[in-house]
Structures are given as C-alpha cells and as structure tokens.
Amino acid sequence: MNIFKLIPTHVLAVWRRNFLVWKKLAGASMLGNFGDPFLYLLGLGYGLGLYIGDMNGIPYMAYLASGILCSSAMNTATFESLYSAFTRMNQQGTWESMLATPVRVHEIIAGEQIWAATKSLISGTAIFLVAGLLGGIQQWDTALFALPIIFLIGLAFAGPALAICAISPSYDFFLYYFTLAVTPMFLFCGVFYPIDTLPAFVQMVAQVLPLTHAVALIRPLLTEMPLTMPLLHIGVLALYAVGGFALASRLATRRLLR
Amino acid sequence: MSEAVVSAKNVVKAFADRQVICGIDFDIRPGICFGILGPNGAGKTTLMRMLLGLSPVTSGDYTLFGKAVSDASIHARVGVVPQLDNLDPDFSVRLNLKVYAGYFGISAKEAEPRIEELLEFAALTSRGNDQVATLSGGMRRRLMVARALINNPDLIVLDEPSTGLDPQARHLIWQRLRSLKAHGKTLILTTHYMEEAAELCDELIVLDRGKILTRGSPHALIKAHVEAEVVAIRGLSNALDADELCDGLDIRRDHIGDTWFCYTNDARALVARCSERPELTFIHRPASLEDVFLKLTGRDMRDEA
Numbered sequence: 001m002n003i004f005k006l007i008p009t010h011v012l013a014v015w016r017r018n019f020l021v022w023k024k025l026a027g028a029s030m031l032g033n034f035g036d037p038f039l040y041l042l043g044l045g046y047g048l049g050l051y052i053g054d055m056n057g058i059p060y061m062a063y064l065a066s067g068i069l070c071s072s073a074m075n076t077a078t079f080e081s082l083y084s085a086f087t088r089m090n091q092q093g094t095w096e097s098m099l100a101t102p103v104r105v106h107e108i109i110a111g112e113q114i115w116a117a118t119k120s121l122i123s124g125t126a127i128f129l130v131a132g133l134l135g136g137i138q139q140w141d142t143a144l145f146a147l148p149i150i151f152l153i154g155l156a157f158a159g160p161a162l163a164i165c166a167i168s169p170s171y172d173f174f175l176y177y178f179t180l181a182v183t184p185m186f187l188f189c190g191v192f193y194p195i196d197t198l199p200a201f202v203q204m205v206a207q208v209l210p211l212t213h214a215v216a217l218i219r220p221l222l223t224e225m226p227l228t229m230p231l232l233h234i235g236v237l238a239l240y241a242v243g244g245f246a247l248a249s250r251l252a253t254r255r256l257l258r
Numbered sequence: 259m260s261e262a263v264v265s266a267k268n269v270v271k272a273f274a275d276r277q278v279i280c281g282i283d284f285d286i287r288p289g290i291c292f293g294i295l296g297p298n299g300a301g302k303t304t305l306m307r308m309l310l311g312l313s314p315v316t317s318g319d320y321t322l323f324g325k326a327v328s329d330a331s332i333h334a335r336v337g338v339v340p341q342l343d344n345l346d347p348d349f350s351v352r353l354n355l356k357v358y359a360g361y362f363g364i365s366a367k368e369a370e371p372r373i374e375e376l377l378e379f380a381a382l383t384s385r386g387n388d389q390v391a392t393l394s395g396g397m398r399r400r401l402m403v404a405r406a407l408i409n410n411p412d413l414i415v416l417d418e419p420s421t422g423l424d425p426q427a428r429h430l431i432w433q434r435l436r437s438l439k440a441h442g443k444t445l446i447l448t449t450h451y452m453e454e455a456a457e458l459c460d461e462l463i464v465l466d467r468g469k470i471l472t473r474g475s476p477h478a479l480i481k482a483h484v485e486a487e488v489v490a491i492r493g494l495s496n497a498l499d500a501d502e503l504c505d506g507l508d509i510r511r512d513h514i515g516d517t518w519f520c521y522t523n524d525a526r527a528l529v530a531r532c533s534e535r536p537e538l539t540f541i542h543r544p545a546s547l548e549d550v551f552l553k554l555t556g557r558d559m560r561d562e563a
Contacts, residue, residue, distance in 0.1 A: 013360035020357065021348045093344025099312060100338035101361035101409075104330055258273075258313055 014111025033123035065136025067191035081161035120154025159244015293462030337406030396427025
C-alpha cells in the first residue's frame with residue numbers, strides 16, 4: 001500500500017474526533033499549556049536573566065522565550081503522540097473502531113500527527129502571548145511567522161513519537177524515549193544557551209536533532225538575531241515530519257494488521 | 259441463485275510457527291444469517307479479522323462482494339459490531355454516531371436524520387444526549403449495533419453480539435438482528451452460544467483447529483449428528499449402574515463430571531425407568547445445537563489460545 005495516498009476526508013475525520021474530545025476539556029488542557037512555560041519564563045527568564053543579562057546580544061528573557069516556545073511545541077506533540085495516541089490505540093480501541101470503516105492505518109497516523117501539531121500550535125500560541133506580555137518578543141512584525149513554524153515543529157516531533165507509540169508494549173516504555181531523546185534535546189539544542197559553547201562532538205550531534213533547527217528558525221523570528229539558512233532548518237524539520245510519518249505508518253500497520 | 263456475498267476458497271492463515279486457518283472453503287448467500295461456531299482458539303476471530311482486512315490472508319481466495327478482502331473500498335458496504343466495547347467514552351450517544359459517520363465521509367447534515375432513525379431502532383432515543391459511560395451493557399451493545407448501521411451496510415459482521423448480556427438485553431438484540439435480516443441485510447456472526455446460533459442462523463459452520471468440522475442449517479445439523487432426545491441424569495453411582503439403567507435400550511451415552519448424557523430417538527422407556535428411582539435427578543429435552551457442538555468438538559476443556 002502506498003502510505004502517501006491519503007484521502008483527505010478520512011484524515012480530517014480522525015483529526016476532528018480528537019479535536020472534539022479536546023474541546024470538551026479545553027479549559028483544563030489550556031491551563032497546562034500556559035502553566036509550565038509560564039513558570040519557566042518567570043523563574044529562569046527573570047531570575048537567571050538578572051545575572052546573565054544579555055545572551056548572544058539579546059536580553060535573556062527574549063533568548064529564553066523563543067527556546068521555550070520550541071521546547072513546549074516538542075513536548076506537546078510528543079506527549080500527545082505517545083500517551084494520548086497509545087490510549088486510543090491500545091486502551092480504548094479507538095483506532096480499531098476506525099479500521100472497521102474506510103479509514104486506513106496510515107490515514108489514522110496522518111490524522112493523529114496533524115492533530116498533535118495542532119495541539120503544539122494551540123499551546124505555542126498561548127506561550128507566544130505570555131512571552132509577549134513578559135517582554136520576550138522583540139520583533140512583532142516577523143514574530144507572527146513563528147506560528148506556522150510551530151505547527152511544522154509539532155509535525156516533526158509527532159512523527160517519530162507515533163513511531164515509538166506503535167512499537168511500545170506499555171506506557172512505561174515512553175520513559176526511555178524521554179530520557180534518551182526528549183530531555184537531551186531540551187538541554188543541548190540551544191533552548192537555554194547557544195550550542196557553540198558545547199564541545200565540537202556534541203555540537204555535531206545537536207546539528208542532526210530537530211529541536212536545534214526549530215530553535216534556529218524561531219529565535220531570529222522573535223528577536224533581533226539574524227536568520228541564517230532558513231530553508232535548511234525547514235528542510236530538516238520536514239524530513240523528520242515525513243520520515244516519522246512513514247516509519248510510524250509502517251510500524252502501526254505491522255502492529256494492527258497481523 | 260444470486261452471487262455470494264462472501265466467498266472463501268482454500269483460505270489459509272499462517273503465523274510464523276503455526277497454521278491457524280488450514281485451507282477452508284465456504285460461500286455466504288445474500289440475505290441470510292451465517293454463523294461461525296467453534297471453541298476458543300478454533301480460528302473464528304482470525305477468519306473474521308481476515309474478512310475485515312485486519313489480517314492479511316496467507317493464501318487462497320477470500321472475497322467480499324466479489325472483491326479481495328484487502329480492498330479498502332469494501333468497508334463502505336460493511337458494518338462491524340466488535341466483541342469488545344470500543345465506543346468513544348468521551349462522547350454522548352449521539353456524538354458517537356456522528357463522529358463515526360464522519361469516518362465514512364457522511365456529512366453531519368446527512369447523518370442527522372439517520373442517527374435519529376438508528377436511535378429509535380436501538381431503543382435509545384431517550385438516552386441520545388447521555389454520556390456513553392452512563393449506559394448499561396445492553397444499551398452499549400445496542401449502540402454498537404446502531405453504529406455499525408450508520409453507513410447503511412449490506413453486510414453486518416458481529417463478533418459474539420450477546421456475550422455478557424442479561425436475557426432481556428439478549429432477546430432485544432436478537433429481535434433487532436432478525437429485523438435487519440427481514441430488511442434484506444446479510445449477517446455474519448461468531449458465537450459460542452448455541453442458543454444464539456439456533457435462534458438466528460440460517461446456515462452455520464462449526465470450526466475447530468482451523469478446519470470446518472461440519473456445515474448446514476441448525477436443524478439439519480441436529481438431525482444429522484445427534485439423536486432426537488437427550489436425558490441428562492445425575493445420581494448414578496457408577497458406569498455399571500448406568501449400564502443397568504440403560505440395559506436393552508438403544509442409547510448412546512456420554513459421561514461428564516457427575517452427569518450422564520443419554521442420547522436416543524425415543525426416550526420414553528428411559529424416562530419411565532428414571533422416574534422409578536427417586537435418588538436420580540434427570541432432565542429430558544430435545545437435542546440441541548449444543549449437543550452437536552459438544553459431540554463434534556469434544557467435551558474436554560480448552561486452553562484459551
């Protein structure tokens with residue numbers, strides 16, 4: 001089966017199902033989206049910012065806000081594609097009920113991936129507003145371009161996370177992914193400090209990780225830092241999004257259609 | 259005769275280490291209720307999963323409406339009632355149907371009158387806005403049947419439709435399924451309730467270890483495989499005692515636990531003898547599909563596999 005042959009109404013129906021569930025609990029969910037990054041920005045942006053002053057020539061609050069925007073897009077899409085998707089796949093039989101209809105596995109994966117990116121966009125917009133209020137956005141004219149990029153970042157992280165979901169025997173398994181992939185990216189991909197302060201070897205590893213490229217795109221859009229090689233960064237994120245989708249579709253097919 | 263809805267020719271399903279369906283053939287005519295019976299691990303579920311495109315066919319021809327079961331387009335004409343509840347717990351009864359209609363590309367506007375019809379059919383109209391979690395087991399199962407009908411399918415596939423339901427709920431489901439058949443739908447159901455199969459099925463196959471043991475109508479199977487009447491007797495002290503009781507009568511005997519099952523075409527003499535012995539408790543009944551099933555698949559316990 002060609003996994004890139006997607007019927008849009010099928011993908012949309014999967015997306016819409018998740019959206020309707022989210023809508024019911026939107027209040028509680030939004031609070032979570034605001035809460036964590038808000039605390040990071042306040043605690044680190046103000047607290048640490050006072051000692052650090054400028055970083056790479058821009059105020060630390062602005063430096064950090066763009067980083068946190070990226071890492072929260074990563075976290076939101078990853079959580080949705082691991083825990084929530086696993087619940088739908090394994091506990092609630094939601095995917096199975098979809099497979100009794102014309103919707104196929106790769107269309108479920110596409111719908112889930114786009115939904116996870118939508119959630120990244122929702123929480124990203126929330127942080128965007130908080131950052132704006134706290135003085136974390138220096139350039140409002142280019143800053144709005146960050147929103148579609150956040151959606152792309154969501155896709156780039158949802159794809160690989162769905163692949164992990166598709167091979168996971170239980171929720172516990174996700175801890176490996178967090179410890180081995182998500183947390184290292186959070187700490188070493190330029191969210192808190194420039195990666196050129198890291199040893200050369202670590203820098204090389206960081207260059208193949210999607211969060212590095214997410215930060216390299218978002219930070220110049222929000223601050224006065226210059227934007228370099230935007231197409232490369234977009235390309236890497238797109239590669240993770242498409243590659244993750246292809247892998248997740250294959251693995252989910254193997255798991256569900258035995 | 260019109261063309262078969264489902265046709266299986268030498269269908270095989272093999273996993274790495276074993277064959278679970280060992281080359282079986284059957285046809286399902288339109289408009290009938292077709293039963294797939296068998297003990298746990300017989301291959302019923304695999305046969306159904308393959309039919310629904312959820313499990314690749316290893317070899318053989320397995321077709322639905324004349325197309326290979328792997329063809330995704332056939333799903334538009336099929337409704338599925340799974341054994342395990344996979345309703346959306348976050349949604350109301352109506353929203354469950356509406357979202358499900360979306361998977362078939364049915365618009366909300368188109369779906370609305372259909373949903374009201376189906377709620378009526380499932381006797382759930384008054385519960386339409388309630389959360390699924392508040393429904394009883396019978397209501398949830400009826401909702402799953404209603405959901406399977408959202409696309410107005412020609413074929414409805416049901417996996418153990420009345421397992422876990424109380425008698426009232428079960429009879430209501432059966433009645434609804436019969437009315438579907440009356441409307442020209444084809445039904446396929448797996449069950450290990452023989453009563454259910456006898457109530458609903460026009461034709462059935464008995465499956466064991468991936469092979470078809472027998473096939474036919476419930477009535478024909480009873481006639482072909484077992485004697486007309488059964489007397490189940492408890493209180494006999496041993497086999498010798500049983501021999502004595504049945505002495506001179508044309509009786510086939512089966513012994514399980516503390517009960518002797520005596521199969522015969524005329525039980526009058528045996529019943530008379532039993533009545534003379536007050537220490538015996540016995541039940542005299544016509545033979546049922548269950549007797550056929552037990553005769554064919556054996557009385558030994560199976561491991562779930």
